[in-house]
Amino acid sequence: MGDRNAEMRSAIAQDWLDAPYYKDAEGWLDTFWAPGSAFLPMFRQLDLTRVIELACGRGRHAERILDEAGEITLVDLVARNIELCRERFSARENVRYVVNSGNDLPGCEDGGYSAVFCYDAMVHFELLDVISYLRETRRVLRPGGRALLHVSNNMQNPGGFYHQNTHWRNFGSLAVFLHVADRLGLACLEQQVVDWPEAPKLDGVMLLERRPD
Secondary structure, three states: OOOHHHHHHHHHHHHOOOOOHHHHHOOOOHHHHOOOOOOHHHHOOOOOOEEEEEOOOOOOOHHHHOOOOOEEEEEEOOHHHHHHHHHHOOOOOOEEEEEOOOOOOOOOOOOOEEEEEEOOOHHHOOHHHHHHHHHHHHHHEEEEEEEEEEEEOEOOOOOOOHHHOHHHOOEOOHHHHHHHHHHHOEEEEEEEEEEEOOEEEEEEEEEEEEOOO
């Protein structure tokens, strides 16, 4: 029997190899960074001494924090994205680069990081991969380290492919992810359902903290 989750992960990755989305998304940053954003107050609660951005794309979010971060590790499944980030930030000495497998944080040591964040990407991931990333997040965070994760809250179309869903949101649940995070040792400090004009309650955002061992 084949690995259905791996098949879905591979199919999703193909959509983002050279998508026009990356250019367009450079103009959508106010959702995350403008005053009054649902995301910004939670982001300001992260310690950026050593931070990982998961699914960094081509660096649009990382560029906003390079001057604040002590060290930032950019992680993406798409090797071309990491290559372009290397070019974009070639003059910066506080950036590391990792190509991963779509559900892990290779080369990131246990307990070595103060923060992890992921914007506008995990909403597309398979539920099992989000759970894998929660496990990896707990592994790499130091005790008291925090993660800010933007996830899908789309409970429609279980078993379907994400192309069939509004804004390509994969099947997911903020409540389920919070439950899994708790069981893995990540306490929820804050969480919020995110509405879009045509799609209420489509997304969620959760601020998590690694509990002491």
